[in-house]
Amino acid sequence: MSQVLVASNRGPVSFSLADDGSLTLRRGGGGLVSGLAAVTGGGREPDDGCAPPDVLWVCAALGEADRSAARRAPEGRLDLDGHDTGGAAVRMLDIPPATFHRAYNAVANSTLWFVHHLLYDTPRVPHFDARARRDWQSYEAYNAAFADALARDAAPGAKAAVQDYHLSLAPRMLRDRRPDLKIVHFSHTPWASPEYYRLLPDDVGAAVLDGILGADHAGFLAERWAAAFLDCCEQLLPGARVDRAARTVTFAGHVTRVGVHALGVDGQQLRARAAEPDVAERRRALREQVGDRRLIVRIDRTELSKNIVRGLAAYREMLANHPEWHGRVVHLAFAYPSRHDLPEYREYTAAVQRLAAQIVDEYGTATWDPLILQVNDDYPRSLAAYGMADVLVVNPIRDGMNLVAKEGPVVSEHGCALVLSREAGAAAELAADALVVNPYDVSQTAEALHQALLMPPDRRAERSARLAAAATALPPRRWFADQLAALD
Numbered sequence: 001m002s003q004v005l006v007a008s009n010r011g012p013v014s015f016s017l018a019d020d021g022s023l024t025l026r027r028g029g030g031g032l033v034s035g036l037a038a039v040t041g042g043g044r045e046p047d048d049g050c051a052p053p054d055v056l057w058v059c060a061a062l063g064e065a066d067r068s069a070a071r072r073a074p075e076g077r078l079d080l081d082g083h084d085t086g087g088a089a090v091r092m093l094d095i096p097p098a099t100f101h102r103a104y105n106a107v108a109n110s111t112l113w114f115v116h117h118l119l120y121d122t123p124r125v126p127h128f129d130a131r132a133r134r135d136w137q138s139y140e141a142y143n144a145a146f147a148d149a150l151a152r153d154a155a156p157g158a159k160a161a162v163q164d165y166h167l168s169l170a171p172r173m174l175r176d177r178r179p180d181l182k183i184v185h186f187s188h189t190p191w192a193s194p195e196y197y198r199l200l201p202d203d204v205g206a207a208v209l210d211g212i213l214g215a216d217h218a219g220f221l222a223e224r225w226a227a228a229f230l231d232c233c234e235q236l237l238p239g240a241r242v243d244r245a246a247r248t249v250t251f252a253g254h255v256t257r258v259g260v261h262a263l264g265v266d267g268q269q270l271r272a273r274a275a276e277p278d279v280a281e282r283r284r285a286l287r288e289q290v291g292d293r294r295l296i297v298r299i300d301r302t303e304l305s306k307n308i309v310r311g312l313a314a315y316r317e318m319l320a321n322h323p324e325w326h327g328r329v330v331h332l333a334f335a336y337p338s339r340h341d342l343p344e345y346r347e348y349t350a351a352v353q354r355l356a357a358q359i360v361d362e363y364g365t366a367t368w369d370p371l372i373l374q375v376n377d378d379y380p381r382s383l384a385a386y387g388m389a390d391v392l393v394v395n396p397i398r399d400g401m402n403l404v405a406k407e408g409p410v411v412s413e414h415g416c417a418l419v420l421s422r423e424a425g426a427a428a429e430l431a432a433d434a435l436v437v438n439p440y441d442v443s444q445t446a447e448a449l450h451q452a453l454l455m456p457p458d459r460r461a462e463r464s465a466r467l468a469a470a471a472t473a474l475p476p477r478r479w480f481a482d483q484l485a486a487l488d
């Protein structure tokens with residue numbers, strides 16, 4: 001198979017600097033990396049007929065340690081011998097810190113992420129002033145740095161898979177530099193409807209659409225996000241021609257196909273990881289904390305769109321309405337730190353911690369912790385919690401897909417009931433066997449938690465098995481191969 005270049009802000013690994021100046025590696029987090037890192041199966045023989053491509057993964061250096069690793073690497077390619085990157089060679093771009101900060105924090109995470117996730121209700125954003133214009137120029141420079149690197153490293157006719165809202169201008173920039181390449185852009189987020197998208201300044205909104213339309217194929221995780229993208233092109237990009245039946249957009253003499261590629265999990269790989277001794281060790285520790293009580297689990301980045309505060313409020317309401325659960329249930333909430341350069345995220349973390357403490361104050365006793373909130377990131381502990389959960393709560397305001405909803409049932413040992421927001425992309429595949437909620441409706445979520453706890457074990461196991469089957473139907477390698485195939 002020919003060369004494939006992957007481009008994303010966060011790469012499969014990132015570095016930290018030890019006290020003695022040496023670099024240590026850890027795996028990148030988040031749905032995008034989880035999906036893509038499995039692309040070539042980490043050296044495992046593919047069992048689904050998709051040959052592993054020759055992949056070069058271009059990503060940004062995310063901190064000083066990454067930058068120093070990037071500078072040490074000849075030609076920018078990192079020597080990652082022995083580290084699992086799914087078989088990809090990795091090139092980290094050393095983007096100037098101020099440019100990176102403005103592109104990543106100000107434009108990608110405060111502006112585009114907020115629009116696509118309907119989070120525009122804080123006093124700080126939206127605020128398009130002279131400073132935001134400067135941030136936007138940095139976003140352009142950041143995208144150009146990726147386009148330059150891809151244009152330099154791509155073999156003739158190679159395929160380039162450009163990922164997510166950080167890199168929405170890069171496809172057009174790359175096409176201008178290398179018209180011989182085949183380019184796909186993939187959005188891991190929801191896409192805003194035109195009413196919301198037009199909060200962006202007109203030229204910014206149009207530039208983002210135009211940037212993505214530089215690709216030959218624009219991929220989304222769910223039908224509704226693809227449909228919203230077509231709506232935005234039709235209503236907000238003068239000169240764009242949308243063909244709904246063919247699902248194409250013609251703009252500036254070029255045709256872009258729009259496709260839906262749901263992302264699932266690799267069941268075999270995930271179950272094997274969950275069977276490792278470090279997971280068993282975490283399970284023993286959790287079992288000691290929880291005892292034989294029923295267990296409600298949630299696992300998120302501490303992210304505004306994940307709706308953790310309303311989820312905890314729903315648990316509190318369930319305890320208020322159903323005292324029969326007092327002493328008989330524990331809620332494990334894992335909320336891992338995320339994007340703490342942004343004040344909204346720091347404030348949100350504090351709000352989650354405040355509410356968790358209130359619930360413990362209100363209901364806790366000398367012998368019962370109703371809620372255990374953990375904020376340190378521990379992947380084996382997450383797998384242990386999935387295995388033990390009676391109920392898994394996934395209640396985002398909006399989510400491109402949400403892989404927690406898919407991983408939980410796959411790892412579950414005796415079947416878990418899934419309380420799932422209708423606004424998660426995953427609901428398109430999982431709704432039939434989940435308890436589906438409106439994420440804003442705290443009372444409905446509280447009642448769903450109660451019903452989930454009451455579900456008879458055999459019924460729960462059946463539904464959980466069907467959820468696991470749906471979750472593994474499109475493993476990452478299939479998802480990625482389908483996007484590449486769409487370029488042929």
Ligand code: G6P
Pocket residue numbers: 010029030031032033164188189338339
């Ligand atoms: C979402 C985005 C990814 C991102 C991840 C983690 O899944 O779609 O592009 O990598 O969140 O966020 P972070 O800002 O830590 O990379």
